[in-house]
Amino acid sequence: MEPDATLAFASHDHATCRETALAQAEAVARAQGLRLTPVRRRTLEILLEAHKALGAYDVLDRLAEEGFARQPPVAYRALDFLVEHGLAHRIRRLNAFAACLHPGEEHMPAFLICAECHALAEAPGVAVAEALQAAAASVGFDIERMNIEAVGLCPACRDSAA
Amino acid sequence: MEPDATLAFASHDHATCRETALAQAEAVARAQGLRLTPVRRRTLEILLEAHKALGAYDVLDRLAEEGFARQPPVAYRALDFLVEHGLAHRIRRLNAFAACLHPGEEHMPAFLICAECHALAEAPGVAVAEALQAAAASVGFDIERMNIEAVGLCPACRDSAA
DNA sequence: ATGAATATGTTATATCGTAACAAGTCAAGG
């Protein structure tokens, strides 16, 4: 089942939402023999609690408040680890990172970024990815990784702009 | 007519290719009353001559060699202007900029970036963009701008890897 | 001519990201 981005733009129970994602992430870690060490786990929790994209230095500040060293590699290592294993995503357009809300599920996220309120959603991107694969294949290009990001207005901000 | 990315990965006459793009860019500037000042024009030429994505500081170095001031805003302003008016594109994945090879033509480029030789192609992205529009619309999101980028192997590097 | 808008010059600084090496942890094989 593909994730549904509607939730991200609607008011919902953040607590449940992040606990679910965290539990899924832990399941992934167990299944793949990953070491979800304290910094890594806390970094993921920070992203989940924020429930939006955070810059590496924002994460670093929060980590520092909890006793971890305030040095860039601390945050970048943890973030890179999470991204590497699909527990978080990197949003290039924002030079930022966001927890994956569907870790373990096969999904190609298309990110929708609200220019107004900065809400971020992972939209179902399978159709988009397939179209891109097809476009690439037609010129003999072999895709390894892709980034699909869009900036615009979320439902709430679009309505209030009218 | 949609641009064809095949050319970008094939050996071709760079001189013609860049003169065409430059001429198209000038036509766009005339048509839209844009001021293609010396720095801006030279910046576009630099991107076209390189025929690949260049970082802002690479562009700045080249501009400096030609008598322009070696200060970041010089390059960023020119690059931002070109991007703003569709004469160049920003490749977020590379923190870099590339001249648009189809200025004035309606197109939604999907960028294909070779991880091996760093070749860059603007693939026809209309189908991809439509799929993304549809995905966004299904959750009530209104897209203003989008970035579609893929990293992988170009035909030449894929073949030589085998 | 004159004012408003646009473009450029210039200084300084903010933000994002990585190289490199030392020190510590951990689990498997001897």
Place this chain on the structure above:
DNA sequence: CCTTGACTTGTTACGATATAACATATTCAT
């Protein structure tokens, strides 16, 4: 046990990317 090698973390230092802010100059329409 205890070695050993892979992985993880601590730490310093730096590199790369991007923008703020303000002064000056140019352009363009009135």
